[in-house]
Amino acid sequence: MHSRTWLSVLSLPLVAAFTMPVMQQGNAPKPQSKAGAKAVPQDPLAGLSDIQDVLSLVQQNYVDPPDMDKVVSGGVQAVLERSHPLNAYLSAEDLRLPDPGPAEAGMIIVKRGIYATVAAVTPGGPATKAGIQAGDVIRKVDGDSVGRLSAWALERKLRGPDGSSLDLYRYNATGDLTKTTVQRQRLTPGAVAVKHGQGALMVSLPDLDAGRAEEVKKALAAVDHGETLVLDLRQCQRGAMTEAAALAGALGAKGAFATLQEAGKPDREIPVSGQGTPFAHLALLVGRATLGAPEVLASCLKKGGAKVLGERTPGLGVERTRFLLKQGGAVELVSKRWVGLGGEKLDRQGIVPDQVLRMADTEDALARVMTALATPAVKAESQASHGIPVPKLEVPPPVKKPD
DSSP: OOHHHHHHHHHHHHHHHHHHHHHTOSOOOOOOOOTTOOOOOSOTTTTHHHHHHHHHHHHHHSSSOOOHHHHHHHHHHHHHHHHOTTOEEEOHHHHTOOOOOSBBOSEEEEEETTEEEEEEEOTTSHHHHTTOOTTOEEEEETTEEGGGSOHHHHHHHTOBSTTOEEEEEEEOTTSOEEEEEEEOBOOOOOOOEEEEETTEEEEEOSOBOTTHHHHHHHHHTTSOTTSEEEEEOTTOOOBOHHHHHHHHHHTTOOSEEEEEEETTSOOEEEEOOSOOOOOSEEEEEEOTTOOSHHHHHHHHHHHTTOEEEEOOOOOOOEEEEEEEOTTSOEEEEEEEEEEOTTOOBTTTOOOOOSEEOOOOTTSOHHHHHHHHHHSHHHHHHHHHHTTOOOOOOOOOOOOOOOO
């Protein structure tokens, strides 16, 4: 029997065992039992005895001796992924593995069942050079099926020694499974790029790692804040929430930055860090490679009146925590979720742009944005978001024709 069959057999009781304690939390009133009805077991983990029985039956009655370690770990991983695709089970052997190497494939992939989707590629990186694009679907990584790999194992496979090869099997435009080889290489962090135009400027951010907020502040120190600022987050793939909050403050945002939801704790409102001078007009460029902290930043600035253009973001505003297990392994769980100021639960939905704007890499992004902002519909919405009254269009009554 295929290993995924075992995984399916174990999933249902394991899910029940893990979810029942959550469902029974709180002080909800207990339902009155009907006469003659069986009493509901009070122990929320009573179903674990069923799992033990299933494992014993598998071990004693299957035609071939099964690898019970794989059966159990596969079932646990299936339970974790039903909660969130980024959750992962790590065995004790996994924790003892050495660092795979400093080189990267230059892409971010997200597991979805037996497939993985390319969420973002680094401009000029190894994946881009190999022809891989955001949205590509991957079935195998270095000969291993994606379905058998956890998110942790999948991310680990993207790294390795400098110059090493990574074989990916992905579906092309015609639906055929093709092999693509990526040469891993060391990637240096990109710099903040500033482009000036007529009455406007564009700042492109590669990430929100430590120090980016201060870098942007210095780049804008001598700039006329009466101009239009376009903040390009299309390739902003990662970063820290503290840095995102600091950048929001540097751009003039005030008050709340976002809401942090954490398991077992009350919701916590995170304030904007610092205070800067706002620009007369602020626009954001977002896309499918705007991931995590940049999504929370975009939500904050959008709520403050910034116009958002581009494509919808993936919705990966979460953080993981590693919990060690008694038997020597560990689990990585999505334990924190960020909720944007617009109410977006950023592990389920991304930032929806006010206007969809798709551009090729060779296009002048600043010129395209300024043209879009100058269109009547966009201009009216932008004025309204900044508290500027928008004149109504008076439609004259129809002229009656003489009889």
